[in-house]
Amino acid sequence: MEEFLSVTGQLFTGFGENCFIFAITLLAALPLGLVVSLGSMSKFKPLKWLTKTFVWIIRGTPLMLQLFVVFYIPPLASQGGFAFDRMQAALIAFIINYAAYFSEIYRGGIESIPKGQYEAGYVLGMKRSQIFFNVVLLQVIKRITAPIGNEIITLVKDTSLASVIAIPEILMNAKDFSMVGLIWPLFYSALFFLAFCGILTLLFSFIEKKLDFYKG
């Protein structure tokens, strides 16, 4: 029993790191993704192609590799002169990666809004920005709740990738127990993820219900 409590305590400490990465990544990547999606829909060609290249690079390489690049390339290039600390590096990599994925979801949502709504806005004398924020964006949010929720649940589990740059998150802590002869903590750690994703699933079905009144 004592062993169970001490393992649970250590796994909770580790899961704190996962939750921290999760929260900060969401807070930063959701708005950043919108900025990126606007870039990739820009009529200004150079910006559009740059953004598209950026999204291609980020989505086309493994997140694990991106973590290595952000953490190891600066100190290798500067001979140890400059390095992010481990958590900073993880946050930068996660935020950039998830902003790229979110941006494509936003783009899909925005482009699904019929052109007629913009035209109606113009007829009413609204400015382009007014139409976007007051008419289009709210409908977009409703339409993308499901795919964003999907991506957010993936993020919960992806946070354990941070262990490749030695952030002591839950899976790393669980693996350490196998070095002292305990196997079960590794499988026990699954419960933490399951519980967290369960809460998120409930939260998202609640949000979807709340947004139902928009159905046109």
Add this chain to the structure above:
Amino acid sequence: MKKIIALLLAVTLTAALFVGCSGSNQASSGSNSNAAAGDWSYIADKGELVIGITYFEPMNYKDDKGELTGFETEFAQAVCEKLGVKAKFQKIDWDSKEVELNAKTIDCIWNGMTITDERKENMGISTAYMENKQVMVTKKANADKYTKADALKGATVVAEKKSAGEEVAKGDEFFKQATYLGVDSQAKALLEVKSGTADIAIIDYVMSIGTLSDGSDYADLGVVDEKSFSPEQYGIAIRKNDKETLKKINDAIDAVANDGTLKKIAEKYDLEDLLLVGNK
């Protein structure tokens, strides 16, 4: 207005791309000349030696109170005291240890690291301070069975990839009739045997002390006492070409070995028979 914002964004992104590229160029040209003469003064200026470790009983592990302890932990602290710097332990991913060392996110690897020719070529290696060997671990019920090579016919042998255990499993005559499977850690190798998907794991003797004790989940596994393989030696790795730090660390190892400190630490963890330095 919108055009200007778009243009600004475009310029920033291009700049970011260039910075990224030039950064990686430097990295490739820089890694060779890493650790020039000034490495010791770099460590001394910081006032701490950052030691790359993984948790691995009895070398470095957390005790019941959550404090880091172990043979290597206390040994490193004693050596750092002689060097006049603070010992700072940084947990790393073992697979990235060479990158960590070159990126200066750690200053040495000190975690029961086996000295190999490959490592000698890529890093500076200290005096060998401890001996280790490879042992076979199997279900206790089978321990008497696997003492002769003939008994291994059809058996599956696992070891960590790139480890000394793998060399034994692939190279030693004894295992000629067995099927070999490489896994990504020694702990996984034990898990394979425990779950019955493999018959024999070849792991470090030192690791077997920590993991196979009574009360662990591996209590039903045991070492085949009659057979051990390829004696090997543990050393500390530092950045290549850093002669000054290497000499200082070697001198400090000699100092703690000769005044009996090292032996006392080793006795605490039941490792004194394996020591290679100091008067036994």
